[in-house]
Amino acid sequence: GMMIREDKSEKAAIKAVEAKAAEPKKKTLMEKIKHEALHYWHGTKLFAKEMKISSRLVAKVAWGGTLTRREQRQLRRSFTDTVRLVPFLLFVVIPFAELLLPVALKLFPNMLPSTYEDKATAEKKRKKTQDVRNEMSRYLKETIAEMNKQRSEERLAAASEEAEDTGEFLSKIRSSGEAMSTADLLRVAHIFEDDLTLDNLSRPQLVSICRFMGVNAFGTDTYLRYQITNRTRYIRADDKMINSEGIDSLSVPELQSACQSRGIKTIGVSPARMREELAQWIELHLEHNIPSTLLILSRIIAAGEPISQQQQFNAEALQATINSLPENLVNEATLRLAEVSGKATAQQKLEVLEEQQELIEDEDEEEKKSKSKRESAKNADGSSSSQSSNSSKPSDPPSPAS
Secondary structure: OHHHHHHHHHHHHHHHHHHHHHOOOOOOHHHHHHHHHHHHHHHHHHHHHHHHHHHHHHHHHHOOOOOOHHHHHHHHHHHHHHHOHHHHHHHHHOOOHHHHHHHHHHHOHHHOOHHHOOHHHHHHHHHHHHHHHHHHHHHHOHHHHHHHHHHHHHHHHHHHHHHHHHHHHHHHHHHHOOOOOHHHHHHHHOOOOHHHHHHHOOHHHHHHHHHHOOOOOOOOHHHHHHHHHHHHHHHHHHHHHHHHHOHHHOOHHHHHHHHHHOOOOOOOOOHHHHHHHHHHHHHHHHHOOOOHHHHHHHHHHHOOOOHHHHHHHHHHHHHHHHHHOOHHHHHHHHHHHHHHHOOOOHHHHHHHHHHHHHHHHHHHHHHHHHHHHHHHHHHHHHHHHHHHHHHHOOOOOOOOOO
16 A cells, blocks of 8 residues: 555656646746747737838829739738727827826727737637627526537637647748648638739749630730639639539530640540549539649649559649749738638738738839830830831922023
């Protein structure tokens, strides 16, 4: 009995030591001050950047300009916090009103721009909102409220876990080059939505997609994106129709046409093989929500492979496609997922805003060059037509000899 008690006390001591070791190290006062200062510095930089971007884009609309999809997304992202600045102007204009600022923030916590919120504040706000919803639901029916609360928590936990896993997974496949399973690739590929991917692809990639899909590849990057978007929308609607009616209902000419528009090989391929490839495309596109742009890019990469190896090569082609995506696209897709789970940081938002702003400036420069070329060509046509009209006029008759 004595040995058993000693053994138990020894185990308890080991557990106590392990628990103490597992406790997170408490930050010193200086470390806390440094962390908070850095947090507010990133928040201030982000807020200043948002002010500059939103004011420029609003001015562009006010002067009759139109915003591109990238600019619209940038305005939505930056304008929300800028609007929250308006109530703070009262505290600046009215003398000694800043003394009431803590009281105002206590009564109206949503006044504080999100750039200055830390994770604890954001989590507290989300928790408070959830508590209010749960309280309202409880008055309706307690059992339903409990079920909704449980589902909401599970969704939030799943979103947070997905954001962390996706970020780690993307870093892993892009840095190590290690082969990943098809299940892992399917799990991460859906975050690269068509509009997001197209807005961040380089011109050579856009041209490749256009040519591969049989779309006119001439024009500015914006025009190419517009054409690809129209084609992908048509393909998605067509996929749904084929899926509901059945692939076997397609005649051979219809099957060939459907495969050609999706970049699936049709020359030297049997109808049965084409039906398999089309069925795989529809499954990936509709059931696994793989964006059509990624599917087309992976088809381009796999196009040089023999027909017999393409089924095996699809996972490798999809991974190669993800590896080839621009860094700014990966950053924005990761940020979008982090925003859904509530884990986006001010520094992360600032980096994406700056990257997207550079791309917007590049697009503006390209549009100006294209406009200048069109005007030059128009002027050249005008001058040549005037010269031809002058040359066609009859010459003056010779003066009579004196």
